[in-house]
Amino acid sequence: MSSFTIGSGSVMAACGVDRVRPPSAAANIFTIGRRELRDAVRSRWFILYTLAFTGLGLSVSYISAASTGGSGLSGFGRTTAGLINLVLLVVPLMALTAGAGSIASDRERGMLSYLLAQPVTRVEVLIGKYLGLAGSLFACITLGLGLCALIVAWKGEATRPQSLLWLTGLTFVLALGMLSVGMLLSSVARRASGAIGTAIFLWLVFVFATDLVLMAGTLAFKLRIQELFALSLVNPLQVFKMWSLHSAEASLDVLGPAGLYASEEYGPMLHVIFAGCLLAWVVLPLVVAGAVFSRRSPV
Amino acid sequence: MIRIRELVKTFGRSRAVDGVSIDIAEGQSVALWGGNGAGKTTIIRCVLGLFRFGGTIEVGGLDVRRSGKRARRLIGYVPQELGFYDELRAAEAVRFFARLKGLRSRNEGEALGHVGLVGHEHKRVRELSGGMKQRLALAIALLGDPPILILDEVTASLDACGRDELVQLLSRLSRGGRTMLFASHRVEEVSSLANRVVMLERGRAVGECGVESFMPRLGLSTLLHLHIVESARVEAMTTLRAHGFAPRLNGVGLMVPVPAEQKAAPFRVLAQARIAVDDFELIRASEVGGVHPTQEVAS
Incomplete structure (x- = not known):
């Protein structure tokens, strides 16, 4: 049997842990965020997504070059265009599921109530977790796209690194938006499985269902071109796609009449519109998640 | 506090x-x-x-x-x-x-x-x-x-x-x-x-x-299991009852509920009556099983 020698106050005195100052909100957010980041980076999903993202990115680069008659990996411009579709599929799924699993799984395992029994506020926990996961997504995206850039730069014919950098930035903003939605689901859900299931369903809605609904709506309700454009702004993935193409090509006519209308009607203002829409997807779900999380029981 | x-x-x-x-x-x-x-x-x-x-x-x-x-x-x-x-x-x-x-x-x-x-x-x-x-x-x-x-x-x-x-x-x-x-x-x-x-x-x-x-x-406090030779058990029961205890026969001896702070009292009583106790076991209230606190308080 171990011997115990604790008396009141003796632990701190004996082990040399000093009281420095009350933990500030920023300090707690940093501590929780760092913990979350380390956990995420060590997890299997991070490694799996990063490998898949990088592998698919390299494949897309090679295939896009081959299809245009090139002899191998293409330059950044064509690669960027190819990668947009890959990002649209992989990154939202990654961010939605990461966010959805965070709070709900902690709640399920009893970790959340233990954490909230410490001198921290719920807002600090939520933001800390968000920033930690955002850091892991940033690492995954930059690692994936960065490796693509390195290999393409090494092998490619023409290089436009700024377009890939811009795509990396936009991808990260999209990931933040999807992470916010995931965190909202996680705050609401009682179980992690429910939150992740809903996240996957939402991913399907964003990736596939919205396009189908827009097409059906156009036919059924004979939507005007400006209505079609306005509706497409509701889907963050559409916004990302339009913004990426607009940045790369300076015109959206590749998207058809709606893109042509947007380019002619709004011109350079499109950057502001797209940025506003994506930022709204980042901020609004997170604010709602904060409100829900503050009211809900952690047990 | x-x-x-x-x-x-x-x-x-x-x-x-x-x-x-x-x-x-x-x-x-x-x-x-x-x-x-x-x-x-x-x-x-x-x-x-x-x-x-x-x-x-x-x-x-x-x-x-x-x-x-x-x-x-x-x-x-x-x-x-x-x-x-x-x-x-x-x-x-x-x-x-x-x-x-x-x-x-x-x-x-x-x-x-x-x-x-x-x-x-x-x-x-x-x-x-x-x-x-x-x-x-x-x-x-x-x-x-x-x-x-x-x-x-x-x-x-x-x-x-x-x-x-x-x-x-x-x-x-x-x-x-x-x-x-x-x-x-x-x-x-x-x-x-x-x-x-x-x-x-x-x-x-x-x-x-x-x-x-x-x-x-709580009422039942501690239970004493006294090991007493068979020939002396009835006399021991009578003696203990005369001193306010409520013993009952059990296997090799007697079971005697005692208040926690009076565990030695039955030994004293039996010693005065020259009844030998061969061995004893102390059974705590929680080990007696199923003690419902408020039922006991009410009783």
């Missing part, structure tokens, strides 16, 4: 805590005693600010609702079962929670050593046994030398040996003048750790007493 006034907590239509008021002075150790569903854990979670509740709770003069973070700085909390970052090493866990408490940890090993976890610093939390996890939680709870310790059925998941070790350790802490609020349904835990006992039934406080009158109030 802790002031609970008219605490009400409802889950849907059910009232888990119904108008409970408790005052705990500095240095006092108060047990919340009751069966499952009595409201012990709910009260503790309200004190920690984990639940929204009606009524008021002040910790160190701080309103838990308005100044939860500051109030929790005064509290070290040990849950029934540690829900923890499983991949974290014990020392990392101490460091993480020390930071959340605004402390700079220099020697986590020593903090762990004081709760008998020497040599376990590098073990992952998932590798620790139930008892070790509870001791780790205690080491974390004691970080920063908080004046209040809150324990929620901390021995519930431990074996007899682990339970005794932890109770022994907590008893030292309690004697050291720390304010303690703990939930338990084990008699020996309450009698070792508490100054005062608040008895709960279905969310209501149905009684309150000092620990010295707790066992007699």
Whole structure:
């Protein structure tokens, strides 16, 4: 049997842990965020997504070059265009599921109530977790796209690194938006499985269902071109796609009449519109998640 | 130190805590005693600010609702079962929670050593046994030398040996003048750790007493199993009954319920009557089984 020698106050005195100052909100957010980041980076999903993202990115680069008659990996411009579709599929799924699993799984395992029994506020926990996961997504995206850039730069014919950098930035903003939605689901859900299931369903809605609904709506309700454009702004993935193409090509006519209308009607203002829409997807779900999380029981 | 006034907590239509008021002075150790569903854990979670509740709770003069973070700085909390970052090493866990408490940890090993976890610093939390996890939680709870310790059925998941070790350790802490609020349904835990006992039934406080009158109030206190030769048993029964005891025959001797502070009395009575006791066993109330606190109080 171990011997115990604790008396009141003796632990701190004996082990040399000093009281420095009350933990500030920023300090707690940093501590929780760092913990979350380390956990995420060590997890299997991070490694799996990063490998898949990088592998698919390299494949897309090679295939896009081959299809245009090139002899191998293409330059950044064509690669960027190819990668947009890959990002649209992989990154939202990654961010939605990461966010959805965070709070709900902690709640399920009893970790959340233990954490909230410490001198921290719920807002600090939520933001800390968000920033930690955002850091892991940033690492995954930059690692994936960065490796693509390195290999393409090494092998490619023409290089436009700024377009890939811009795509990396936009991808990260999209990931933040999807992470916010995931965190909202996680705050609401009682179980992690429910939150992740809903996240996957939402991913399907964003990736596939919205396009189908827009097409059906156009036919059924004979939507005007400006209505079609306005509706497409509701889907963050559409916004990302339009913004990426607009940045790369300076015109959206590749998207058809709606893109042509947007380019002619709004011109350079499109950057502001797209940025506003994506930022709204980042901020609004997170604010709602904060409100829900503050009211809900952690047990 | 802790002031609970008219605490009400409802889950849907059910009232888990119904108008409970408790005052705990500095240095006092108060047990919340009751069966499952009595409201012990709910009260503790309200004190920690984990639940929204009606009524008021002040910790160190701080309103838990308005100044939860500051109030929790005064509290070290040990849950029934540690829900923890499983991949974290014990020392990392101490460091993480020390930071959340605004402390700079220099020697986590020593903090762990004081709760008998020497040599376990590098073990992952998932590798620790139930008892070790509870001791780790205690080491974390004691970080920063908080004046209040809150324990929620901390021995519930431990074996007899682990339970005794932890109770022994907590008893030292309690004697050291720390304010303690703990939930338990084990008699020996309450009698070792508490100054005062608040008895709960279905969310209501149905009684309150000092620990010295707790066992007699429960009615059955301690059971003595006296081994007496068969020829002397009837005489022993008669003698004990004449002195106010209520013995009953059992296998090799007699079973005699005695108040906790009068365990030697039957021996004295039998010695005076020149009846030899060959052997004896002491059976504590909790081992007798199924003691419902408030039924006993009412009886």
